[in-house]
Amino acid sequence: MGQFAWEPSPELVAATTLSAFLAQHGLADQQALQARADSDPHWYWDALIRFFDIRFDTPYGNVLDESAGVEWPRWCVGGTTNIAWNCLSRHENTALWQGDAVVWESEKGEVLRWSFARLDAEVARLAELLLARGIGRGDVVGLYLPMVPEAVAAFLAVVEIGAIVMPLFSGFGRRPLVDRFTDAGAVAVVTCPSFQRRGKAVPMHQTVLDAAAEAPELRHVILLDRAGGLEPVSPLDALWCTAEPAGPRRRRPEMFPAETPAMLMYTSGTTGKPKGTVHTHCGMLAKNALDMGLCLDVKAGDRLIWMSDMGWIVGPKISIGCTLLGATLVMAEGTPDWPEQNRIWRLCDRHRVTVAGIVPTAVRQMMRSGVDPLEGGLDLGQLRTIISSGEPWTPEAWSWFFDTVCRRQVPILNYSGGTECGGAILIGTHHRPLRPSSFGGPVPGGGVDIVDAEGNSLPAGEVGELVLRRPTIGATRGLWRDPERYVQSYWRQIPGVWVQGDLASRDDDGLWYLHGRSDDTIKLAGKRTGPSEIEAALIATGLVDDAAVVGIPDDIAGSALLCVCIAREPDRNGLARQLSDALARDFGAPYRPKRIVFASDLPRTRNQKIMRRVIRSIALGQPAGDLTSLSNPQSVEDLQTAFAGAPAFSSGADASAPSH
Template sequence: MDIWKPEKQHLEASNVARYMSLHGFETLEQFISHTYEKPEEFWSTFEREVLRLRWREPYTKVLDLSRGVQWPRWFVGGRLNIADQLEDTSEPLVKWEGEDGATVSWSYSEVLYKARAVASWLKRNGLEKGDRVAVYMPMVPEIVPVMLGAIRAGGIIVPLFSGFGREAIRVRLEDSEAKFVFAADVSYRRGKEVDMFSELKAGLTQSVRHVVVLERSGRQSGYTPLSDVFKTGGDYVENTESEDPLMIIYTSGTTGKPKGTVHTHDGFPIKAAADVYFHFDIKRGETLSWVTDMGWMMGPWMVFAAYLLRGSMAFFEGAPDYPKDRLWRFAERFEVKSLGLAATLTRHLRSIGASAEPGQLDHLEAFGNTGEPIDLESWLWLYRMGRGRVPIINYSGGTEISGGILGCYVVKPIKPSSFNGASIGTKATVFTEDGRPAPPGVEGELVVLSVWPGMTRGFWRDPQRYLETYWSKWPGVWAHGDAAMVDQEGYFYILGRADDTIKVAGKRLGPAEIETVLNAHPAVAESACIGVPHSVKGEVPICFVVLKAGYEPSESLRAELIRLTEEALGKAFGAVEDVKFVKMLPKTRNAKIMRRVIRAIHLGRSPGDLSALENPEAIEEIKKAIGKI
């Protein structure tokens, strides 16, 4: 079996190798252990020696655990605005490509000028420290100074996935009580103009006071043009504290509304930068790229990491396979050093035969994979794209982590689909149901036994849900919800989700978000959605629907329900693969729907413990609906 092995330059000149040598670590395991066993020493050294952050007031203590491991405070007493770290230089920061081939390159100075203008405009128009600023834009260069400008002004950004429909937008604007929204009127994908503004207007909530629009279509929006904001000038920057929030980024859970994960000036950006520095080996002036959206955590992750490490970020608008070899040409054009993509995209490119030509990836020194497990065939295909030279940095964590729990380092061999170590600052292991470390080769749940700056500071205005989600399974242990395994040599493998969350193309979607749309239909009494494997997307949602009295199943009703989910949540998330009609859903005695049972039956697996099942006859209903009886 193919296995990537480090070469001399990795063992001597990579960031992790040089850091280990400078600080006297003889093995990678010693270094990783140091990052979580002595967090105060490691994180203060990293920010001081590598990031060289500018503090308005120095911190007096690196870590405060007086409220428990669930609520750590970092860099206590320091005053830091993380968006006020931009250098005024001519070095490129933003490299961008449109679907039509147009390119933009903005220097640090240009981005700084625009970010200052956004911050000053926001302050003049009533933004107060802590006000939420939603960003609903495609991957265009303007999104970077908008985000950094809002943070610079003391606002809390709320990135929204550019493919969201009106209901998904409304829920997040309502929950965050956003006062400002920066949006684009259209985006471009596969040669077509996509109307974003109609979705935004339909999703606007009463909290929104100002809307700023990047007018790309040539039509006036009736709101403040972003071009006017950029022209206003100014140099405002809020004197924020290290633990002040800078971002609420939403991620879906298994029940209820999406979770608004809260991140701070000294948290998400610093963890992102550390991961990129040690895992992806980005050095000053080098280019980081990820096929992503700002509504997915990898978007802000790329922005913060690239500029804190004084490198550049390269991204594009539109589809990565339009034309078929676009991604490889893009990487060649911008001399991308580290290129990240989800396993879903790798599988798709492999399926359409989108292979890189000789020479196109000569500048590339690392692939990144995240979002979901990568299957062996896709890993090997990507390995061959890099001619066996380019390591595949498997990387897994989450929005609540600000990056990775697990990753790969270029100073150690990498097995297919594996993680060769815990990520920076995380003491990762796998627990069995009894709360003990799983023996090698035994599946369990991925947990973290340490604290790190990137930990979410809870869910927006819902601290109890945060505690219940991550800290309620075992005392003092972060239970992440991923099923995982460690082999005899200490390599980690992610096997899927341990809960009901659905991962569509690497992005998490809670079943409740789809079920809410379905249950609002006058014919639907209740519904349950599960994720099932898909050869390209990783998982797709399939929904089981119980109809109200007086309504009968029909193909037209099925099509209508599928269309409603697509309209409400956007094609990338909401469109379910199929709707199946049943007379009842399996439930516990306290009326909780047992989605794991439905999924097990659908996949032909044992449904496990059914002692809590109130209505065993529902299992026959599910089997009948999927044609298994």
């Protein structure tokens, strides 16, 4: 392959936390760590926990017990701990205690700062309120808040008392709340009256009350009062007022067995109801130390912004990771591109951010806007790391962003995994060079591999299923009240390995790549192709701003391509023919699409992944399955309208689809 786009300097490598870990254990490099972690998991997980000083009130006797099978490992057996205790109490009597734990900025530019001491006091205040309401160990408590400092406090307060926090997407309406409240048996939810998004108030409290009418087990609504003066409007309501700082905590967090469930997080299934993943105290602590501390090199003194939501795994990850590692979490109300297109970079400049998270979809939107991300003389000189997650990159977007924002100096560390894994499977580090869209390699300890349909390892250059051959500490402990679905979903597709559902490959230099979801795989002319490379080719024409590609049945060929594109220009005359010709030229005649449809938007999850199964279902007139994770539900109706007027065309016909 060609030269690397970026290579770390020896000085940069030497300064990383990963280098300190390697030196402590006499390992030459990241590859040596990967090999030892996979061959000696008991050594590895114990060494990781000790290196990051993850604290146990009662020490564990055995870090990993696989006696029940690879599907049902037990971790930190005999130990007791608490997430909140680890994330906050460790900083008391240190220089960090009065430093910024959370910095928040409103859409109007108002700034709020919470020190670690203030955050700890708010956690203790809410914990006491929950206990006073009779909420305790094993109870499920929903977390339905926007990204505000109180969301971090609420998350930690719920887990501190041994209850199970259930983060919920702040954009959910009544129906998905009802479904999750009832499936989880939630007894309480923490919410607020409303929040601002693009200058408009989005109601939350009333939505909760509407849902509570259909969730009989929900008995408590903890209503956040940030300014003071609110009054309860329902017998369920209990006010949590943060207008004035809380006094110091009066009780030490209780310790729980290490595998006590701490978080129930739902992830959408392809069909049927969402899957409830279950994560424990020791699992979340160790996984976040691994992903954020060892691999991404977040450390005390860093200031991290990753605009997300508590209802996506990133929200809990940055809440735990930043507090555990002593970094400052920078949060912002609303979206990264409003009230100005380059708002995210203004936030980075104003708050001296050192680590920033981004999604490739947002980068493509930046490109489309034509606005200079750094206009106005923004200074990102302190920025040292970009973390990228969500939908795979296109080469053009990656290169544009690396040139324009990163100035070819700041590495883009790709991050991909899933809610079920509690975080990353593939990840970038400051030890590995970069090519456009590449990952530095697998997260150590999972026995990560790329295999064929029978589970055989594939050589470099071949695309296959991304799997884990080893249990990993951050993974879900089954599925909520559905152990059989857990086994069937992850461990039975290819017996003996965890199938994540992603297509991946690696090159001769050991860099890894994702090619989309394996259930999105398209087989044309006997060859399996991931949609991302076809979509990248469509975007590379310069004629469309974004695209989604799916396979649909074809009576003659067996399967054919369907493309949904967002056109760059209003005039679409002959555009479908140009796109069809481009794909046939780049990939061969079998890749000429059967249909090309133009739409104003693509259905996306809240972490901006394209929901191709929804596109396929609409095209085939089939039920679309669970849609609760959609961030833009209007796109479904728009697509239905677009498909209604877009005819199929053959490779020999005039492929100019109508303008929708």
